[in-house]
Amino acid sequence: MSELSEKKGRGTELISLYIPPKKALHEVIAALRDEYGTASNIKSDSTRNHVMDALVKTMQRLKLYKATPENGLVIFCGALPTNGPGSETIFLYEVFPPKPVQTYLYRCDDHFHLDILKDMLKEEKTIGLLSIDATEAAVGIIAGSRFEVVDEITSGVSGKHRAGGQSARRFERLREMELTEYYHRVARHVNKALLEEKTVQGLIVGGPGGTKDTFLKGEFLDYRLRRIVLAVFDTSYAGREGLRELVDKAADVLQDVRLIEEKKLVNRFLREVNTSNGLAAYSVKDVLDALQKGSAETVLVSEDLEWLHMKAVCSKCGFTREVNVPRVNYIQEKQRLLSTPCDNCGSLEYEVSEMDFIEYLEDQANISSANVEVISSRSEEGAMLKSFGGVAALLRYKV
């Protein structure tokens, strides 16, 4: 990534393409074909050739896909020098983003447009792991379901037993100094891996014996990491092996952390609801209304909300009717939609489609940059949310 951001084209000839999951690839190819036509008017021979070559390469790549990938696709393509000016070759970088691309973007510029992708990578929840004892340490990262060992450090500190003839006090003092130097070194590596190169939301620390506690108490780590320590575990090993043990334990910690977040959200909603003029809304209708007006900041939806969003499009005139109904009413509602004449042209021919209501909420929320938080039913708060119909919103302002 950082390697790409330094790349510069000689002219306006580097292509950035962001394709959302719902965009059909043949439409994208058609749009690129238009760009190809426009590019033939570029005055500079070298820029024109580079842009046209990059467009051809991008179209060829897109044709390899049967459909748009699940999260969409991001492509960077352009002529980059391999060995000084004149040595340009067309490179193509293809990225499968960690979450869905929101908006279609095509840019031809003297640099690649990486900001959108960078934001997407940053927003993914990332947890740092540190496994340490007096001999070795390792730093790891959990991002979604991926686990990666990022760095390993060995201490070089001598064992606890001194060589014959050495004074006990002198030996202890030396060992102490070596350890302190090692802790500083570990801290530098951890700070670099978890603060400079990634943004982590939590840190889990483990290792055999007391080294990890001494390390944490000694405040060697950057304060931003110290205040997000989620848990400290005893493990049998330190280093790479210890990290694997921490990954197993982390799953429980993360579940607990999520549960606490959910409780906080629901309690905030309950407080608002119990205040006159509080910043809250509930029921399917009022929450959708708040989303459409842009006043919803966070939507809370129960994981068991079994609703559907249904859409009937008139085959004659395209007039669209949308309804949200409990899943159990699906057949009944479909009949009703099919037997009601089109408001616009009176026709009775419809194309009916449906999607999960939570997915529909997420789409609506994206439009007004609101968050959707799916609340599990495991907690008392989850049950409270259900008693409010399973869907609620925290508002930015009262409408």
Ligand SMILES: [Zn+2]
């Ligand atoms: Zn109609």
